[in-house]
Amino acid sequence: MMPLPSNLDGEDVDMTGRSLTLLVVATLLLFVASNSLYVIKETERGVLLKFGEVVSPNLEPGLHVKVPFVNNVRKFDGRILTLDSQPERFFTQEQKALIIDSYAKYRIADTSTFYKATNGEESRASGLLAQRINNRLRNQVAIRTIQEVVSGERDQLMETITRELDIVAREELGLEIVDVRVKQIDLPPEVSESVYRRMNAEREKEARERRSQGQELAEGIRAAADREVTVISANAYREAQQIRGRGDAEATAIYANAFGEDPEFYSFTRSLRAYQDSFQSSGDIMLVQPDSEFFRYLKDSSGGN
CATH class of the missing domain: 3.30.479.30 (Band 7 domain)
Structure with missing residues (x-):
């Protein structure tokens, strides 16, 4: 293999150094940004401190900037x-x-x-x-x-x-x-029991008084009802007797008028009713004289003697 030129080795070293530098710078910028920017939410309240001293109270919600290592932010819950x-x-x-x-x-x-x-x-x-x-x-x-x-x-x-x-x-x-x-x-536990007993006694006393008043009222209502029933019954009985009296008088008048129209027929119907009432069962016995007036229509339908 042919050896690489020496100038290429220098370029690689320079590129690596620049990359490292850029990486370090980017890291520092990111660190500074993360420590310089902060957010206050709508539900939060905050203060900006400088070496522990409040320099900006009541921070508004939103994005803010601070000086790293100099400023510090304290956030609090702003809700009720x-x-x-x-x-x-x-x-x-x-x-x-x-x-x-x-x-x-x-x-x-x-x-x-x-x-x-x-x-x-x-x-x-x-x-x-x-x-x-x-x-x-x-x-x-x-x-x-x-x-x-x-x-x-x-x-x-x-x-x-x-x-x-x-x-x-x-x-x-x-x-x-x-x-x-x-x-x-x-109430404290040590007095609750005594207070409860006193209240219970007072309520029982009040209950007895209410029951007594209720019984008295009930007796009065019952007596008034009984009196009203007696009055109504007496009035009803009086009216019934009056109606019955008028009915009897009217019936008597009708009978009298009928008797006056045909006394013989009226006497005959009365005798038939008497026969019917006297001989309702086979065991009935009657002791009378044969020539009694009672048998007049049995001997002669015309009622002759």
């Missing part, structure tokens, strides 16, 4: 977050204990204040906010009775706590308090 507090014991105006379970809805309003107060840690922000919620609840419950806390002024209590806590949280933590709500209010 929920803080579910642990149930706590609070005392009312009557020094009665209540176990109140609450929650709060909040979001970051000022990223600079939020970062300075919590170092950008959501768990720390939740702890600080929970303390302030408990303090506001304790103060508001202490000036109200149990009735007011449970139902009477519950909405007003929540509105007052939300308004006051929002002012404090904005100034101290950079948070906006959207809402504070009470999930559940319970």
